[in-house]
Amino acid sequence: MNALELTGVRIALPGRVLVDGFDLVVGAGQCSTLMGPSGCGKSTLLAFVAGSVDPAFDAQGRVRVGAADVTGWPPDRRRIGILFQDDLLFPHLSVGGNLAFALHERVRDRDERRARVEGALVEADLAGFAPRHPSTLSGGQRARVALMRTLLSEPRALLLDEPFNKLDAQLRDDVRGFVFEHALERALPILLVTHDEADAKAAGGPVLRFGEGALRG
Amino acid sequence: MKAVGLKTDPQGAALRVGPVSAGRFSFLGAAPALTVATFALPIAAGLAGTVGPAFGYLPAIGGHALSLDPWRELFAWPGFVSSVKLTLSTGFAATLLSAFLAFGFCAWASGRAWAPRVTAWLAPILATPHSAFAIGLAFVIAPSGWIVRALSPWLTGFDVPPDIGTVGHPSGAALVLGMVVKEVPYLVLMTAAALAQVRLRDHVALARSFGYRPVEAWLRVIFPQVWPQVRLPVLAVLAYSLSVVDVALILGPGNPPTLAVLAVRWFSDPDIRLWYPAAAAATLQLLLVVAAIGAWMLLERAIAAAGRRVVARGRRASALSMISAGAAGCTMLLGAVAIAAIAGMALWSFATQWRFPAAWPSGVGLEGWSRRIGDLATPALNTIVVGALATVVALSFVIACLEAEPRLRRAGPPPALSLLYLPLLVPQVAFLFGAQVLLVRTGLDGSLAAVVWAHLVYVLPYLFLSLADPWRALDPRYARTAASLGVSRMRVLFAVKLPILARPVAIACAIAFAVSVGLYLPTVFAGNGRMPTLTTEAVTLSAGADRRVIGTWAVVQAFIPLIAFLAAVVLTGRRDLRARRSAR
Numbered sequence: 001m002n003a004l005e006l007t008g009v010r011i012a013l014p015g016r017v018l019v020d021g022f023d024l025v026v027g028a029g030q031c032s033t034l035m036g037p038s039g040c041g042k043s044t045l046l047a048f049v050a051g052s053v054d055p056a057f058d059a060q061g062r063v064r065v066g067a068a069d070v071t072g073w074p075p076d077r078r079r080i081g082i083l084f085q086d087d088l089l090f091p092h093l094s095v096g097g098n099l100a101f102a103l104h105e106r107v108r109d110r111d112e113r114r115a116r117v118e119g120a121l122v123e124a125d126l127a128g129f130a131p132r133h134p135s136t137l138s139g140g141q142r143a144r145v146a147l148m149r150t151l152l153s154e155p156r157a158l159l160l161d162e163p164f165n166k167l168d169a170q171l172r173d174d175v176r177g178f179v180f181e182h183a184l185e186r187a188l189p190i191l192l193v194t195h196d197e198a199d200a201k202a203a204g205g206p207v208l209r210f211g212e213g214a215l216r217g
Numbered sequence: 218m219k220a221v222g223l224k225t226d227p228q229g230a231a232l233r234v235g236p237v238s239a240g241r242f243s244f245l246g247a248a249p250a251l252t253v254a255t256f257a258l259p260i261a262a263g264l265a266g267t268v269g270p271a272f273g274y275l276p277a278i279g280g281h282a283l284s285l286d287p288w289r290e291l292f293a294w295p296g297f298v299s300s301v302k303l304t305l306s307t308g309f310a311a312t313l314l315s316a317f318l319a320f321g322f323c324a325w326a327s328g329r330a331w332a333p334r335v336t337a338w339l340a341p342i343l344a345t346p347h348s349a350f351a352i353g354l355a356f357v358i359a360p361s362g363w364i365v366r367a368l369s370p371w372l373t374g375f376d377v378p379p380d381i382g383t384v385g386h387p388s389g390a391a392l393v394l395g396m397v398v399k400e401v402p403y404l405v406l407m408t409a410a411a412l413a414q415v416r417l418r419d420h421v422a423l424a425r426s427f428g429y430r431p432v433e434a435w436l437r438v439i440f441p442q443v444w445p446q447v448r449l450p451v452l453a454v455l456a457y458s459l460s461v462v463d464v465a466l467i468l469g470p471g472n473p474p475t476l477a478v479l480a481v482r483w484f485s486d487p488d489i490r491l492w493y494p495a496a497a498a499a500t501l502q503l504l505l506v507v508a509a510i511g512a513w514m515l516l517e518r519a520i521a522a523a524g525r526r527v528v529a530r531g532r533r534a535s536a537l538s539m540i541s542a543g544a545a546g547c548t549m550l551l552g553a554v555a556i557a558a559i560a561g562m563a564l565w566s567f568a569t570q571w572r573f574p575a576a577w578p579s580g581v582g583l584e585g586w587s588r589r590i591g592d593l594a595t596p597a598l599n600t601i602v603v604g605a606l607a608t609v610v611a612l613s614f615v616i617a618c619l620e621a622e623p624r625l626r627r628a629g630p631p632p633a634l635s636l637l638y639l640p641l642l643v644p645q646v647a648f649l650f651g652a653q654v655l656l657v658r659t660g661l662d663g664s665l666a667a668v669v670w671a672h673l674v675y676v677l678p679y680l681f682l683s684l685a686d687p688w689r690a691l692d693p694r695y696a697r698t699a700a701s702l703g704v705s706r707m708r709v710l711f712a713v714k715l716p717i718l719a720r721p722v723a724i725a726c727a728i729a730f731a732v733s734v735g736l737y738l739p740t741v742f743a744g745n746g747r748m749p750t751l752t753t754e755a756v757t758l759s760a761g762a763d764r765r766v767i768g769t770w771a772v773v774q775a776f777i778p779l780i781a782f783l784a785a786v787v788l789t790g791r792r793d794l795r796a797r798r799s800a801r
Contacts, residue, residue, distance in 0.1 A: 052422045055330065075425040076434075076533070082426050088419055092441040093528065100529040101437065102427045113531065153427040 002066035003027050004049070004080075004157040004189035009061030011044055011053075019045055022061070024191075024208070026157075031180065031190035031203040036210025042193045046159045049191065050082050051075035065156045065189075081155030081188075083163040083179070087146035089134035095121070095145055096130025102153040120148040123182065139167055143175045147182060158183050160192040164199060176202050248617035253636050255614065256674040259652055260643060264503070266651020270496035277654060278489050287493035291501070294494070296473025304476040304505065307389035307469070308459030311396035312513075315458075316451055318397065318551070319404035321544020324435040324537075327412075328421060336409050339402040342555055344727070344782045346735030348756050349775040351395045351467040352767055353558030355384045355759070356565060358391060361573060363561050369574040378573055385470050392469040396461065398555050400454045401548055404447065410686075411446035415439060432538040437528050441521075448517070453641040455513055456506045460644030463737035463752070467759045476502050477646045481738070484650055496650060503647035510642065559775060565768030589769050593751075597773060600750040603665070603740075604733035604777075607672040608726050611680045615725075618681070619688045620710065637678045649742040656743060663747035671743035672733045680729040687721035723785035731778035751777065 009022040018041030026032045034042045047053040049063055052075045062071045063078075070078045089098050099117040107113050121129050124144040134142060143163070150158070163179065164172045180202060183190055192203050200207045269275060273284035291297060326332045357363045361378035369375040384391050417439060424434035460477045469475055474482065476498055483495030565571070566585065568578035652671070656662035695717065699709045715722060737752050744753070755770040 047422075050422070050426060052425065074430070075422065076428050076430050078426075079428065080426060082423070084419060084423070086419070088416070088423050090420065090438055090442075092438075093525075097525060097529060100531060101424075103531050105428075105531045105533050107531070110530075113529070150426075155426070 002156045002187075002189060003064075004191060005062075005064040006049065007062040007064070009045065009048065010059070011041055011048060012058045013056065014058075018057075026189040026191055026205075028189055029184050029187040031184070031192055031205040033192045033194060033200040033203045033205060033207045034210065035193075035195055035197075035200060035207060037195065040210040042210055043161055046082065046161050046191065046193055049157075050080050050159055051078050079154070079156045080159060081150040081153060081157070082159040082161060083146060083150055085162050085165045087134075087142040089142055089145060089149075091134060093134075094130065095126070095132045095134055095137065098134065098145065099130075099149050099152055102149045104152065104154045106154075116152065120152055121145075124148050124178075140171045140175055143167060143171075144178055147179050151182060151186065155188065158188045158190045160190060160194075162194050162196075164194070164196070172198075180204075245617055245621040248614065248621045252614045252618050252677065255670075256640060256677060257636050259655075259670070260639060260648050260674065262655055263648030263650070263652035264643070266654045267496050267499050267503075267647055269651070270493055271500040273493060275492065275496075275654070277658070278492065280493070287497040290494040291497040294479075296479075300473040300476050300479055301501075301505070303387075303389050303470065303473065304459060304502075305509070307392050307396075307465075307475065308455065308509065310389075311393045311400065311458040312451065312455040314393065314397050315400040315404055315454055318544050318548045319401045319408065320440060321541045322401070322405060322548040323408045323412075324432045324440065325541045325545035327417070327435050327439065328431050333409075336406055339406050340782060341779055342399070342402040342552075343406060344731040344778040345399075345559070345775045346731070346752055346778070347395075347399050347461070348463040348467060348735065348737055348752055348759075349562070349771045350399050350555065350558060351464045352755060352759050352771040353562040353775075354391070354395050354398060354554070355467060356561040356764065356768070357554060357557050358394070359384045363557060363576070366574060366576045376574060384468055387470045389469055389475070392461075392465055392475075395464045395468040396454075396458050398551050398558070399464075400458070401551060404450060404454065405548075407447050407450040408443060411443040412439070414446065415442045428533045430534070430538055432541045433533065433535060436537055436541070437524075441524065449638060449641075452510055452513065453638075455509055456642045456644065459506050459509055460502055460646060462646065463756050466756055476505065477644060480646050480650075481741075484646075492650075499644075499646045499650055502644045506642070506644050506647075562768040562771045562775075565764045566772045568765055568768075571764075585765050586769060589766060593770070593773055596749045596751050596754050597777070599748055600734055600752070600774075600777060603668050603672055603748070603750065604730045606665075606669045607676045607733045608680070608729045610669065611673055611676045611729055612722070612726060614677060615681045615684055616688075616710070619685060622689070623693070637681055640674045640678055645738045649738055653742045653745065657745070662743065662745040665748070667743040668740060668748045671739035672736055675736060675739065676729045676733050679732045680725050683728050684721060684725040687718060691718060720785075720789040723789045724782075727778070727781045727785040730781045734774065734778045 004024075004026040006022060006024045009019055010017070011019040022045070024032060034045065036042050044053060044057055044059075048057075048059045048061070051063075051070070051073060053059050062069060064070065065078065065080065070080070089095075090101065093101060096114075096117050099120055100113060103113055103116055107116055117130060118127070121127055124141075124147075126141060126144065129137070129141075129145075134145070137145065146163075160179070164176050167175055176199065180190075190203070190205075192199060194200060270280065271287050273280050273282055273286055294300075326335060355362070359365075359378075360381050360383060362383075365373065365375065365379065373379070420438045420442075421431065421434045424438045425431065429437065461475075462477050462481055465475045465478045469478065473479065480495045480498035480502060483491040483498065486495075564578060564581075567581045567583070569580035569582050569584060571578035571580075649671070653662060656667050661667045691714065695713055696709050699713045700706070704712070734750075735752060737756055740748060740750050740753050744750075751770060751774040755767065755774050758767050758770055
């Protein structure tokens with residue numbers, strides 16, 4: 001089973017240290033939550049794990065997924081899935097096109113690919129939505145498609161960057177339940193960044209709090 | 218006071234007037250219609266005036282009966298078929314190559330730290346007129362040009378220029394190269410502008426988390442999103458490559474030439490009976506462009522369908538990364554050729570003696586310049602006056618249109634303004650002859666007003682296209698705040714909006730001025746030969762004058778728009794820097 005492991009992470013801007021000496025192990029099927037005020041560096045930490053941190057930051061430390069040390073790997077080799085605040089469904093592709101784009105290339109056969117996409121839609125309670133344009137979907141439906149899309153790429157770990165933030169309160173519970181159910185069912189290690197206590201509670205795992213100063217291990 | 222919008226047009230299209238002070242007729246409300254009329258009506262009249270003679274109708278020289286003779290004459294001309302083939306092959310080759318190189322370069326460069334700065338480097342290339350580039354390029358690739366000189370005699374053994382026709386090669390390869398050198402930077406800049414409107418970083422980051430490498434991600438996710446915004450520029454490149462005259466005169470084959478050159482040649486023949494087949498050729502040119510645009514759109518559909526299949530297959534690795542790196546390499550090579558072209562003509566202009574296999578002139582000095590400066594004065598003055606007038610008139614039209622937009626009570630620009638793109642797609646030769654006949658009839662041909670109008674047709678769309686986005690993006694609360702202080706609309710415009718938008722306005726004006734400086738055919742036709750500009754003179758001289766003379770003209774022609782650009786950037790630079798600092 002894969003675990004997500006961060007060792008000695010230090011992230012700094014010129015003149016300002018955001019994260020220092022940070023260690024964390026997230027086990028498979030476990031969700032760790034990072035909480036803190038905006039601008040404290042928690043999203044930058046996620047970008048560092050994903051491999052897409054802005055070069056303006058000085059970021060050091062090691063990232064391991066399972067047996068692989070992915071430190072220094074480009075994001076496209078890491079197989080770490082990420083969900084952002086916005087669903088970021090590609091507007092030039094249909095719902096099915098969005099899912100097929102992410103579906104791992106290991107699935108080669110065209111019929112099987114189509115079946116996997118349709119299966120994901122059924123799981124998301126959206127059977128038959130493949131030909132629809134993303135803009136015709138409701139906020140909750142879009143959020144579910146976004147999660148299924150990321151899961152179809154077969155990530156070994158999942159990062160959640162305040163993914164429920166823009167949903168209204170009622171929808172938030174539904175989507176949150178959907179995300180945790182499907183992500184934990186695949187035994188993925190999950191790292192969640194949020195400033196909503198309810199998110200942390202629903203995640204059910206350990207909670208780390210960023211204070212005013214740098215996050216220290 | 219809040220006045221209710223009153224409709225002056227039952228269709229409610231372009232002439233809907235918004236809140237109007239004291240209920241007067243508003244010039245602003247009519248601005249879009251006036252702007253469109255300024256060029257759309259003359260273009261329509263010019264097209265009619267070209268199509269008429271193509272069917273034998275030209276009363277001015279006694280053609281009253283409709284007939285198909287002009288077409289018979291055109292088809293019977295010995296070089297006709299090769300000319301059409303040449304036109305289509307060079308037009309499509311230039312467009313396909315330009316698009317391939319430009320988008321390949323963008324895919325490869327995207328996400329690199331220096332990518333945002335590339336646009337600043339491309340602006341000077343964009344400001345340089347097509348014909349100046351073509352002249353410079355001829356200096357580089359001609360049998361007696363820089364490339365052969367650099368390799369002679371030590372490698373090639375040539376002591377005299379080899380007898381190989383690179384410039385003017387019957388295949389039109391030099392013409393294609395000349396267009397590509399100029400159109401790739403244009404398309405890269407248009408793509409860069411469109412990229413600002415999509416969520417480039419987020420979407421690429423997401424695609425990479427799915428396992429796609431940067432180039433693969435860009436081509437699958439970003440390119441389809443920016444394509445709707447770059448489609449029009451690509452079609453403009455296609456229309457222009459099919460019907461270009463000045464570059465084809467300098468670099469294209471002479472016999473048979475492209476169709477547009479053929480039409481111009483016949484139009485300017487002393488034998489006025491040739492006007493009939495010339496009008497037929499110009500009409501055919503229009504049909505070719507329309508058909509080519511249709512074909513391009515079919516091709517686009519096929520590529521989009523194939524692209525969707527590729528995306529659905531989900532393969533992460535492909536040859537696209539390598540292909541894109543290759544395209545980027547070729548693009549940078551083209552950049553080097555462009556620099557050599559400019560440097561080459563500058564060097565020629567200072568050369569006193571430069572014999573064949575020598576790579577450098579054996580003597581340089583200012584004698585040539587001092588001898589030619591007298592000839593340059595009038596055309597240079599004409600160029601500046603026409604360019605400045607056209608820019609000022611166009612700027613007033615464009616600002617009036619943009620100011621009218623919020624009062625037209627609809628999202629986005631009024632549909633009539635899409636006609637602005639017309640001049641970018643209609644071949645110049647197809648309406649300029651008809652327009653010239655009209656001008657001669659009214660006695661306006663050769664006047665400053667006629668030439669400024671002809672330039673306005675092209676200056677307006679480019680000025681509008683470059684100013685519209687920054688103007689619309691300005692936070693409306695600035696103007697509202699000023700208005701709430703009791704300031705009149707005019708003062709809001711001059712004291713608030715224009716100062717804030719000084720830089721985009723200045724750059725749009727520089728682009729407009731550069732467009733005007735580079736115009737060849739509109740100047741020739743509307744000026745009827747009596748309004749020589751740097752561009753018309755340079756193109757004429759390129760046919761056979763001394764290289765030192767051509768170099769001088771091309772250098773001045775290239776540098777005048779460049780100075781306008783520099784002035785725009787430098788004069789508004791500090792303000793921009795301050796604004797950016799305070800934004801942080």
